[in-house]
Amino acid sequence: MARRGRARRISRPLAAGTGALILVATLTACVTGSPEPRTVTHPDSPAHLAEVTVQRIEYPTSHEAPDPAQNWADLYLPAGEHRDHSVPLAVIIHGGVAQDGQGADSFDSLARALTVRGMAVYNIEYRRLGTGGGWPTTYNDIADALDHVVEVNEKFPAIATDDEVVVGHSTGAQFAAWGGTRHTLNHNEVGAFPAFRPTRIVSIAGTLDSVFSARAGDDRVLNAIGGTPLQVPARYATVDPAQNVDPGTPVVAIHGTADTVVPPENSRRYVEAALKADGKAELTLLEGEDHASIVSVDSPAYPKVVDAIVNASVAELDKVVETVNP
Incomplete structure (x- = not known):
């Protein structure tokens, strides 16, 4: 399938001759709903937050009416x-x-761990199977949530959105990797014409080779895409990370050696495919970690996962994969 080499990044430089900065004055921890944040302008002074703050933001959907109970993201x-x-x-x-x-609520601890390290976090919820999700709704929701980062940046200008990382766990890693290649999609494919393009991806126990996962009987992949590779090959061609490697978007894959839900072979196959396609990818295996423990705060490997995300974020783009196994 022919792909378009089309890239759209968002970056909003400071206006020349102005020192105006925005202080978000109304954020409170664990806010529910989506109140419009009030802002106060303080020339020549930075925004200051006394503590980690969380704002729930409802994102608009482009293909059908949104569900406020599911179409939201928490901004830390x-x-x-x-x-x-x-x-x-x-x-x-x-x-x-x-x-x-x-x-998304299950990743509150990871989000807070990253904010302690100085990062902002946008933690996405979306419609799932059994609650209105499935093909193509779930993919459209994720595309809409990602594209809403542009609007979030307008309200919270302290966030740097010209060089950002998207992190996914399990099938979420497949969504994340797909989000990093949407700029290559044809105009009639789900998720085409992104307003927001990440520059790097971190996959945690990810289903990065969707065809391999489907053939192994992974119901999450089969149900999310809506069929087998033989039944809906065009869908897999659109969203399978192993078939859509972007050489300009490095992918860090982290996997536990004891993962029987999504075996580490999945990440290994993706990295091999990426390298064959002149992509940038690296795999790190965490000994003894399974599908759940790898993202558990009680795991001894948890700090390594947090470090990998932070390191991938701050590294120069051509050095991202080198931060995994230095």
Whole structure:
């Protein structure tokens, strides 16, 4: 399938001759709903937040009416003084595609761990199987949530959105990797014409080779895409990371050696495919970690996962994969 080499990045430089910065005055921890944030302008002074703050933001959907109970993202901002475009952004996409799976709330601890390290976090929820999701709704929701980062940046200018990382766990990692290649899609494919393009991806226990996962009987992949590779090959051609490697978007894959839900072979196959396509990818294996423990705060490997995300975010683009196994 022919692909378009089309890239759209967002970056909003400071206006020349102005020192105006924005202080978000109304954020409170664990806010529910989506109140419009009030802002106060303080020329010549940075924004200051006394503590980590969380704002729930409902994002608009482009293909059908949104569900406020599911179409939202929590924005975490770190404490401290922040000038415009000074706080790196991490987007988190959970992998609980089934109704009874893990949701965005289950990654609150990871989001807070990253804010302690000085990052802003945009933690996405979306419609899942059994609650209105499935093909193509779930993919459209994720595309809409990612594209809404542009609007979020307008309201919270301290966030740096010109060089950002998207993190996904399990099927969420497949969504994250797909989000990093949407700029290559044809005009009639789901998720084409992105307003927001990440520059680097971190996959945690990810289904990065969707065809391999489907053939192994992974119901999450089969149900999210809506069929087998033989039944809906065009869908797999659109969203399977192993078939859509972008050489300009490095991917860091992290996997536990004891993962029997999504075996580490999945990440290994993706990295091999990426390298064959002149992409930048690296795999790190965490001994003894399984599908759940790898993102558990109680795991001894958890700090390594947090470090990998932070390091991938701050590294020069051509050095991202070198931060995994230095």
